Amino acid sequence: MIIIAGFVLMSAIGSLAREQDAVPTTEPATEPAATMPSAQILSLIADLDNPDFSVRQAAENKLIDLGNEIEPMLRSAMEGKLSDEARARLNDVIGRLEESRLLHATITMHYKNTPLQTVLNEFAWQAGGDLEVRHPTVTSYAQDRTASIDLDHADFWQALRTVSEVSGLRPGLGPLGITLAPSPQRALVQIDLAGPYAREAGGLLISPRTCQEFRMINYSGNQPMIPTTLSLIIDVIPEPKLHVIGASNFNWLRECVDDKGQSLVPPGINPRFVRPMARRREWWWPLQVTFQPTPQMGTKIARLRGQLDFTAQTRSEIIEINDITHARDVTRNIGDMALTVRSCQKTNLNYQLSMTFQGVTSGDAMLQDFLTSVELVDDDGQAVRRQAFNTTPTPGGVLINIVFLPSMTTPTKLRWERTLEQKKLSVPFELDNLPLPTGP
Numbered sequence: 001m002i003i004i005a006g007f008v009l010m011s012a013i014g015s016l017a018r019e020q021d022a023v024p025t026t027e028p029a030t031e032p033a034a035t036m037p038s039a040q041i042l043s044l045i046a047d048l049d050n051p052d053f054s055v056r057q058a059a060e061n062k063l064i065d066l067g068n069e070i071e072p073m074l075r076s077a078m079e080g081k082l083s084d085e086a087r088a089r090l091n092d093v094i095g096r097l098e099e100s101r102l103l104h105a106t107i108t109m110h111y112k113n114t115p116l117q118t119v120l121n122e123f124a125w126q127a128g129g130d131l132e133v134r135h136p137t138v139t140s141y142a143q144d145r146t147a148s149i150d151l152d153h154a155d156f157w158q159a160l161r162t163v164s165e166v167s168g169l170r171p172g173l174g175p176l177g178i179t180l181a182p183s184p185q186r187a188l189v190q191i192d193l194a195g196p197y198a199r200e201a202g203g204l205l206i207s208p209r210t211c212q213e214f215r216m217i218n219y220s221g222n223q224p225m226i227p228t229t230l231s232l233i234i235d236v237i238p239e240p241k242l243h244v245i246g247a248s249n250f251n252w253l254r255e256c257v258d259d260k261g262q263s264l265v266p267p268g269i270n271p272r273f274v275r276p277m278a279r280r281r282e283w284w285w286p287l288q289v290t291f292q293p294t295p296q297m298g299t300k301i302a303r304l305r306g307q308l309d310f311t312a313q314t315r316s317e318i319i320e321i322n323d324i325t326h327a328r329d330v331t332r333n334i335g336d337m338a339l340t341v342r343s344c345q346k347t348n349l350n351y352q353l354s355m356t357f358q359g360v361t362s363g364d365a366m367l368q369d370f371l372t373s374v375e376l377v378d379d380d381g382q383a384v385r386r387q388a389f390n391t392t393p394t395p396g397g398v399l400i401n402i403v404f405l406p407s408m409t410t411p412t413k414l415r416w417e418r419t420l421e422q423k424k425l426s427v428p429f430e431l432d433n434l435p436l437p438t439g440p
Contacts, residue, residue, distance in 0.1 A: 037073040041066075045077055048086040056089065063093045067153065068101045099423070102314055104203045105241045107159035109151045116145040116167055120180065123163050127156055129240025132179040135382070138169065141182040156239040157200050161193045176383055177240055177283045189235065189284065197434055202427035203242040204308065209233045209286070213293070213437040230291040230436065232301075236308060237284045244282040245419060246311035253289050254428075255305040258298035258436070264291045281373060282310070301434040308427045315421035321414040324376060325351075334418070335359075337366070338397075341414065344376070349406040351376060351384060353414070358397035367391070367398060369419055376404050376411035384411050 037045065047059035063070065074094050082090065105127045111119055120133040120142060132138065147166045151159055160178075164171055169180040173189040191205070192198065198207040211232045238244045256264040266289065287306070321330055324344045331340040337359030344353045353376070360367045371391070376384040389402040404411075 035072040035076045037077045041070060041073050041077070045074075045082075045086060045090060048089045049083045056085070060089050060093055063090075064096055068097050068106065069153075071097045071101070103242050103312055103425075105156045105159075105239060107151050107154045107156065109149050109159075112148045113146045114148070116142040116147045119147045119149055119163070120167065120169075123159065127159070127240050129177055130382075131177075131240065132174065132181070132382075135179075135181070137181060137183075141169070142167075155200075156203070156241070157193070157205060164193065173237060173284055175283075175385055178237065191237065197431060199429055199431060201429040202308075202425065203239045204427055204429075205235075205237040205239075206308075206429050206431070207235045207237070208431060208434055209235050211434065211437055228293070230293050232289050232291065232434075234287040234431075235284055236287060238282070243313040243316075244285075244310050245313045245422060247282045247285050247308070252287055252306045252308060253304070254307055255303065256289075256291075256301060257303050259300040259302040260296065260298040261302075262294075262296070262298065264297075264301065266290060266292055297436065299436055301436060302432060304431040304434065306429055306431075308429065309424070310427075311422050311424050313417075313419050313421070314423050315419075317418045317420055319416045319418060322412065324353075324411055324414045327414075339370075339416075344411075344414070350387065351404040351407070351411060353400075353402045353404065355400045355402075356394065356397055357400060360398055362391055362393055362398055366418075370416055371400070371402075373418070374402070374414065374416045376407075377413055377415050378407070378409040379412050382407075382409065383415075 041063070044059045044063050047055050050056050050059070063074070071094060074090055074097070078087065078090060078094070107123065107126045109119065109122055109126070111122075117133075117139060120131075120138065124131040124133045145167075149162060149166050151162060154162070160171055163169070164180070167180070169182055171191040171193060172179050172181060173191060175188065178191065192207065193205075195207060198205060200206070211230060214229045214231070236247075253265060258264055319332055319334070319339070321327055321332065321341055324341070325346070327341045327344060329340060329342060331338050333339075337357065340356045340358070342354040342356065344351060346352075357367060357370065371389055375386075378384070384404045384407045387403045387405045389400065391401075392399040
């Protein structure tokens with residue numbers, strides 16, 4: 001079958017089962033959202049046409065800060081009489097609120113002494129991701145445990161902190177995104193939400209990982225050991241609802257000064273630390289920069305400013321083929337193209353998938369999108385990791401062979417989240433007071 005989702009969130013949460021026996025401590029809202037602008041909203045809209053630029057800008061920023069709940073009021077106000085300036089600014093506010101709603105989760109949960117698994121399932125559903133909350137290690141841990149939680153319109157990172165605290169589960173980063181687990185062993189990268197140096201910006205957690213110093217001593221000149229380079233690594237982790245499909249750390253560093261006011265920005269870009277833009281789903285990516293220390297360098301990075309430029313998926317199409325291990329010559333038509341599964345067989349514990357894609361060539365963006373996002377998933381929605389793939393041009397198309405790693409469960413379907421719309425985003429961020437590993 002083919003499933004089409006009008007918004008990327010649906011692709012991320014379709015496999016999650018929400019508990020039916022959950023009883024929130026507050027009744028879900030049944031009243032429609034208010035559409036008539038309140039007095040506060042009308043006052044701010046009036047300020048959008050104020051002769052003073054700073055007043056206009058402050059009013060626009062305040063409307064954005066009020067959040068998605070006021071969007072129906074603003075759309076209602078757009079139907080009234082407005083100046084060109086006010087209408088343009090109000091349209092910009094609505095666009096930014098809509099973008100926030102599409103790309104960022106807002107978590108509201110009110111539970112008291114509720115089964116922990118129910119709380120975890122609900123959190124994952126609202127977050128727009130899997131979070132591996134139905135992994136056997138988590139379900140076993142959650143059995144016979146309860147939790148109480150109160151969140152109102154919290155952003156994902158705030159909600160993740162709270163859920164981690166009330167559940168005792170640790171957040172980490174697995175091969176397919178953020179996970180919650182009772183022990184850190186399953187995570188590839190630990191997420192320290194309590195770290196003093198991490199910052200949040202635009203749905204991203206920006207967390208310094210290491211700053212490593214390299215030293216040398218010049219024996220021929222009888223000189224003391226001096227630092228030669230400092231390598232700083234920063235992890236960038238997007239929230240689950242923010243589907244980053246292309247990211248680069250090229251030219252991300254804008255300013256970096258130590259606590260003596262000296263610039264640490266190296267001249268030029270070190271190609272070793274530049275990764276080209278990719279179309280795969282980015283669950284995290286590292287930023288790296290190498291500084292050239294001096295004897296007069298301070299002991300801290302007083303201020304580091306950067307900007308992250310990336311592409312986010314805003315609309316997608318989900319294409320699924322069921323009973324994948326028994327599928328033979330099953331075709332799905334996508335416009336004037338045809339995707340055909342020839343076979344999916346288990347060989348030496350790996351799953352070997354053979355397909356043809358008619359109507360594309362080896363360099364097509366759609367083929368690259370397919371190769372980086374196609375998955376085999378089991379009944380619980382758990383994805384089987386890809387190990388390798390190769391493509392061979394054929395008359396009118398491409399032959400594709402993909403090897404998937406061994407899985408504890410049998411895959412039941414092929415799933416491809418095809419990107420239909422995307423948006424380029426820029427997120428500025430700032431870090432401060434990072435200790436430097438300099439010393440005698």
